Amino acid sequence: MLSTDTSCIINNLFGRLENCIKAYSFSFEPKETGFVTSVSTGIVKVSGLPGAGFEELLEFSGGLLGIAYNIEKEEIGVILLGDDSLLNAGDEVVRTGRVMDIPVGNTLLGRVIDPLGKPIDDKGVIAYQDRYPIERPAPAIMDRSPVDAPLQTGIKVIDAMIPIGRGQRELILGDRQTGKSAIAIDTILNQKDKNVLCIYCAIGQRASAVAKVIESLKEKGAMEYCIVVVAEGNISPGLKYIAPYAATSIGEYFMSQGRDVLIVYDDLTNHARAYRELSLLLRRPPGREAFPGDIFYIHSRLLERATHLSAELKGGSLTALPIIETEAQDISAYIPTNLISITDGQIYLSPKLFELGILPAVDVGKSVSRVGDKAQLPAYRSIASLKLEYSQFEELESFARFGTRLDENTKNTIDHGRRIRLILKQPELLHLSVAEQIFILLALTKGLFDKIPIDKIQEAESTLLKNILQLPAETLKGLISDKTLSAQDHDTILKIASDLLSPFLEKPEDEKKES
Numbered sequence: 001m002l003s004t005d006t007s008c009i010i011n012n013l014f015g016r017l018e019n020c021i022k023a024y025s026f027s028f029e030p031k032e033t034g035f036v037t038s039v040s041t042g043i044v045k046v047s048g049l050p051g052a053g054f055e056e057l058l059e060f061s062g063g064l065l066g067i068a069y070n071i072e073k074e075e076i077g078v079i080l081l082g083d084d085s086l087l088n089a090g091d092e093v094v095r096t097g098r099v100m101d102i103p104v105g106n107t108l109l110g111r112v113i114d115p116l117g118k119p120i121d122d123k124g125v126i127a128y129q130d131r132y133p134i135e136r137p138a139p140a141i142m143d144r145s146p147v148d149a150p151l152q153t154g155i156k157v158i159d160a161m162i163p164i165g166r167g168q169r170e171l172i173l174g175d176r177q178t179g180k181s182a183i184a185i186d187t188i189l190n191q192k193d194k195n196v197l198c199i200y201c202a203i204g205q206r207a208s209a210v211a212k213v214i215e216s217l218k219e220k221g222a223m224e225y226c227i228v229v230v231a232e233g234n235i236s237p238g239l240k241y242i243a244p245y246a247a248t249s250i251g252e253y254f255m256s257q258g259r260d261v262l263i264v265y266d267d268l269t270n271h272a273r274a275y276r277e278l279s280l281l282l283r284r285p286p287g288r289e290a291f292p293g294d295i296f297y298i299h300s301r302l303l304e305r306a307t308h309l310s311a312e313l314k315g316g317s318l319t320a321l322p323i324i325e326t327e328a329q330d331i332s333a334y335i336p337t338n339l340i341s342i343t344d345g346q347i348y349l350s351p352k353l354f355e356l357g358i359l360p361a362v363d364v365g366k367s368v369s370r371v372g373d374k375a376q377l378p379a380y381r382s383i384a385s386l387k388l389e390y391s392q393f394e395e396l397e398s399f400a401r402f403g404t405r406l407d408e409n410t411k412n413t414i415d416h417g418r419r420i421r422l423i424l425k426q427p428e429l430l431h432l433s434v435a436e437q438i439f440i441l442l443a444l445t446k447g448l449f450d451k452i453p454i455d456k457i458q459e460a461e462s463t464l465l466k467n468i469l470q471l472p473a474e475t476l477k478g479l480i481s482d483k484t485l486s487a488q489d490h491d492t493i494l495k496i497a498s499d500l501l502s503p504f505l506e507k508p509e510d511e512k513k514e515s
Contacts, residue, residue, distance in 0.1 A: 001475045006384060008305050009502075016391075019127060019396045024364055029476065031094050031095065032049055032051050032052070032094070032095045032151075033046055033048065033049075033092055033094050033095075033350040034046050034047055034048030034049040034076075034092075034093045034094075034095075035047060035053075035090055035091065035093060036060070036087055036088065036089050036090060036091045036092075036093060036142070037075060037089060038089060038319050039084055039087050039088065039089060040084070040281050041084060041237075041281065042079070042080055042084060042236045042237040042277065042278060042281060043077060043078060043079055043080060043238075043278060043281045043282055043355075044060075044066065044077075044078045044080060044087060045075050045076070045077055045078070046058070046075070046076050046078055046093045047074065047075055047076070047123050048093075049068075049076060049093065049095055049180070051095065051351065052068045052071065052076055052095055052491075053068065053071070054069070054099070055067055055068060055069065055099055055135065056068045056095060056096070056097070056098070056099060057096045057098055057099055057100050058076075058078055058093050058094065058095060058096065059093070059094050059096055060086075060087060060091060060092070060093050060094075060280040061087075061091050061092050061093075061134070062086055062293055063081075063084075063488075064080065064081070064086055064087065064193055064279065065082065065100075065116070065244075066078035066079060066081060066083045066093075066238070067079045067081065067100055067238070069278075069282060070282050070283075070284075074131060077282040077283075078093075079237075079238040079241065079278055079282075079434075080236055080238050081100075081115075081116060081236065081238045081239055081242065082236060082238075082239070083236065084236065095482070099133050099134075099135065100133065100135075100242060101107075101131040101132060101133045101134060101249075102115075102116070102131065102132060102134055102240075102246045102249055102250065103117040103126060103128030103130075103131055104128060104129065104130050104131065104132050104249065104250050104253035105126075105128040105129030105130060105253065106129065107126050107127050107128060107129070107193070108126060108128070108227045108250060109197070109224065109225065109226070109227060110223045110224060110226065110227075111123065111126060111227060111228070112214060112228040112230060113126070113227070113228070113229055113230070114229070114230060114231065114235075114239065115229060115231050115242050115246045115247075115370075116239070116246075117151055117246070120230060121168065129253075130253065130509045131454060132249040132252065132253055133249065134242055134245040134246045134248075134249050135227075135245055135301075136249060136252060136305065138247075138301070138304035138305045138307070139271045139307050139309060139313075140304075142310075143309060143310055143312075144307050144308060144309065144310060145165075145167075145308045145309065145310045145315065146308070146374070146376065147165035147166065147167045147168050147308050147317075147344075147371050147375055148165065148308075148374055148375065149165060149166045149167075149260075149308075149317070149375070150163060150164070150165060150166070150186075150375050150376055150377055151164045151165060151166045151168070151191075151196070151260075151262065151319050151375070152190060152194070152434060153183070153190055153431075153481045154186060154187070154189075154190035154365065154431025154432055154433075155183065155186060155187075155190075155276055155360060155426055155432075156423070156424055156426055156432060156437050156440070156441065157360060157361075157362045157364065157424045158183070158347065158362065159312075159376075159380070159434075159437055160380060160386055160387075160437060160441055161364055161367075161386060161387045161390075162345065162347055162362070162364075162367045162368065162369045163369050163371065163372070163373065163375040163376040163380070164187075164307060164319065164321075164345075164369065164371075164374025164375060165308075165319075165371045165374065166260050166309065166317040166319050166375075167194075167306065167307050167308025167317040167318065167319055168306070168320075168344045168345070168371050168375060169303050169306045169319075169320040169342070169343040170319075170320075170321055170343060170344060170345050170346065170347060170369065171321075171322055171323075171324065171339050171340060171343040171346040171347070172184060172321055172322070172323045172324075172346070172347045172349070173323070173324045173325070173326055173331065173336055173339075173346055173347070173348055173349070174325070174326060174348060174349030174350065174351070174361070175325065175326050175327070175328070175329060175349075175351045176325060177354075178349040178350070178351050178354045178361050179265075179349055179351055179354065179359060179360055179361055179428075180267070180323045180325070181209075181213070181266055181323065182360070182428050183347065183349075184200075184264040184266060184321050184323060185200075185213060185216060185217075185264075186428065186429065186431065187209065187262065187264075187321065188200060188217070188222055188226065188262065188264065189216075189217070189220050189222050189429065189431065190260060190431040191222075191225065192220070192221065192222060192225070195259075195260060196225070196260045196262055197225050197226075197227075197251075197254050197259055197260070198222070198225060198226045198227075198260070198261070198262045198263075198264070199226070199227045199228075199229065199250060199251050199261065199262070199263040199264070200213065200217075200226060200227075200228045200229070200264050201228075201229045201231075201243055201244055201247035201260055201263065201264065201265050201266065202228070202229070202230045202231065202232070202243075202266050203231050203243050203244060203249060203265065203266065203267060203268070203270045203271045203274075204231065204232070204233045204240050204270025204271070204273070204274065205230075205232065205233060205266065205267075205270070206232070206295070207232050207233075207234075210230055210232065213228075214228055214430075220429075220451060227250060229243055229247040229250070230243075231243035231245060233270070235280050237274040237275075237277045238274075238278065239258070240270060240271060240274035241271065241274050241275050241278060241454070243271070244265050244268070244271055244302055245302060247263060247265070248263060248305050248306075251318050252305065254316065255309060255316035255317060255318045256269040256309075256313070256316060257314065257316060258314030258315055258316045260316065260317045260319070261316070261317065261318045261319065262319045262321065263306070263318060263320050263321070264317070264321045264323070265267065265302075265320065265321070265322040265323060266323045267322070267323035267324055267325060268299060268323065268324050268335070268339065269320045269323075269324045269325040269335060271299075272291065272295055272299070272335050275291075275292070275295065275298060276291050276292065276295070276357045277292060279291075279292035280292075288334050289333075289334045291334060291335075295334075295335070295338065296338045296342075299322075299339060299342060300342050301408075303320055303322065303339075303342050303343060304342075305318065305448070306318045306319060306320035317457070320343075321337060322343065324336055324339055329350070331349065331366070344369070344370045344371055345367075345368045345369040345370045345371065346366075346367060346368060347362055347367045348362070348363045348366040348367050349361045349362060349363065350362075350363040350366075352439055353440075357425075358421060358424075358425055359425060359426070359427070359428070360426060362424075363390060364387060364390055364391065364394075365394060372474050377434060377479075377480060377482070378480045378481075378482060378484040378485070379434065379438050379478070379480070379481075379484070380438070381485070382442055382445075382454050382485045382490060383436070383441045383442055383445045384449065385445055386441060386444070386445055389416065389417065389420060389445070390412075390417060390420050390421070390424075392413060392417070393413060393414060393416065393417020393418070393420065393421075394417070396410055396413055396414050396417070397414060397417065400414060412450075413488055416447065416450055417451075417468065417504075419444065419449045419450060419454070419457055420444060422454065422457045422458065423440060423441070423444050423449065423457065423461060432465075434479055435468060435471070435476050435479045436465055436468055436478065437466075438479050438485075438493070439464055439468055439471065439479075439493060439497065440461055440464055440465070442490070442493055442494065443464065443493075443497035443498075443501065446494055448494070448497055448498055448501050449501070451505045451506055452501060452504045452505060452506065453504075453506050456504045459475065459504065460501055460504040463500055463504075464500055464501070465496060465500070467496075467500055470496050470500075471492070471493065471496060474489075475489045475492050475493065485514060
C-alpha cells in the first residue's frame with residue numbers, strides 16, 4: 001500500500017502530465033489539395049478536388065483566390081479573383097470549404113474598397129463587424145412591404161414625372177456620354193442629411209473617372225454616408241463579375257438594421273461583358289450576341305435583392321440604380337431589354353437632347369416609373385398634368401416642323417411646352433428641395449411663365465428660388481407633409497409666385513408704343 005503522501009505526489013504528477021499533453025496537443029484537419037492544369041486570362045482549370053462544390057472558394061499558392069464555377073468529372077473551371085500571371089500549371093490549389101464573402105459593418109462608411117473588401121484608399125486596415133456571403137437569397141415576398149416612401153433625387157424632371165421610391169429598382173440607360181453617371185452622382189449627393197446611406201459600385205470604369213467621382217463626393221461632404229466599391233477596367237474579369245454582388249451584400253447589412261440604402265451599379269454593361277468573357281473562356285455555349293444563356297439570371301438575382309423590408313424586419317430598404325449603356329439609341333438590344341424587364345422603370349437619356357443642351361437629357365416619352373405617384377409626396381399631385389402637357393408639346397412640335405399653319409390653341413400649347421422644357425433644364429450638382437420644385441412647377445403648370453419672354457425664363461425661375469422663404473412657414477411644411485396640398489396653400493403659392501414674376505411679364509403692344 002502506498003502512503004497518503006506518495007499517492008498525492010503521483011496524482012499531482014499525472015495532473016501535470018495531462019495538462020502538458022493538452023497544451024501541446026494539436027488537431028489534424030486533412031485538407032483536400034489539387035493542382036493547376038492550365039491557365040487562361042481570368043480563369044484556370046484544376047484537378048484533384050473531387051469534393052469541391054459549386055461556387056466554393058479555392059485558394060492558390062501566394063494567397064490568390066478563385067471561385068469553382070464549372071464542376072466537371074475530371075476538371076474544375078475556376079474564376080480567378082486576381083492576377084493570372086502569378087499562376088503556372090502544376091501549382092497547388094486547396095479547398096477552403098466556404099463561399100466568397102465580404103466584410104461588412106459601419107467602419108466601411110467613408111472608405112474605398114475593392115470587390116474583396118480590401119481598402120484601396122490608403123487609410124489603413126478596416127475593422128469589420130461581420131462577413132456576409134456575396135451571393136445571398138433575395139427576401140421572400142411576404143417579407144417585403146410596398147414601395148411608398150420617396151427617394152428624392154433633387155432633379156425636377158425625375159422627382160416630378162419619373163419618381164423613385166425607397167426599395168425600387170430604376171434603370172438609367174442611354175448612349176455614351178449622355179449624363180447617366182451624373183444623374184446617379186447627383187442623387188447620391190442629394191441624400192445628405194436625409195438618413196440614406198449610399199454605395200457607389202464602379203464596374204470596369206477608367207481609374208481617372210472613378211477618381212473624379214470620389215473627389216466630387218469628398219468635396220460635397222458625401223463620403224461620410226458613402227461606400228465606394230471599385231473594380232477598375234484593367235483588373236481581372238472575375239473581380240468585375242463579383243463586384244456588384246459584394247456591394248449588394250454590404251447594402252443588405254445596413255438594410256437588415258432598418259436603414260435606407262441607395263446603391264448605384266455603374267455600369268452593368270461592363271458586368272455583362274466580363275461575364276461573357278469568363279463564360280466563353282470556360283467553354284460555355286454562347287447565345288444571342290455571344291452572351292451565355294444565363295445572363296438574364298445573373299442580373300435578375302442581383303436586382304431582386306433590392307427591396308423594402310416589412311416592419312417586422314425593421315423596415316429597411318435597398319434602392320438600386322443600375323446603369324447600362326446603349327449603342328446607337330437601340331434600347332431593344334439584348335442587355336437593355338433584359339434589364340428593362342427586371343427593373344421597376346427606366347430613365348432614358350437621349351443623345352439628341354444632350355446635343356441640344358437640354359440637360360439632364362431625360363427623354364420623358366421613353367422614361368417611366370412603374371411605382372408612379374405611390375413614391376411621391378402628395379404635394380406633387382398638384383402638378384400631375386405636367387407630363388401630359390409635355391408629351392402633347394413634343395408631338396405638336398414635331399408636327400409644326402413641316403411648316404403647317406397652326407391655330408391659336410396649338411401655338412399656345414407649343415409656347416407652353418417650350419417653357420416647360422426650359423424650366424426642366426437643371427445644371428449638374430444643383431439640387432432642389434421638394435418645396436422649391438413644387439413652387440416652380442406649380443407656377444409653370446398654371447401658366448404663370450407663359451407671358452414671360454423665352455430669354456427671361458431662367459432669370460424668372462432664379463427669382464422664385466431666391467424668394468421661396470416668402471411662402472408662409474405652414475405652407476412650406478405642407479409641401480413636405482403626407483397630406484395633399486390644401487386649396488388655401490395652393491392659392492397662396494400662386495399669389496406669391498404671380499407677384500414675383502410680374503416684373504418679367506411681356507408688355508402689351510400699346511404699353512410698348514407709349515414707352
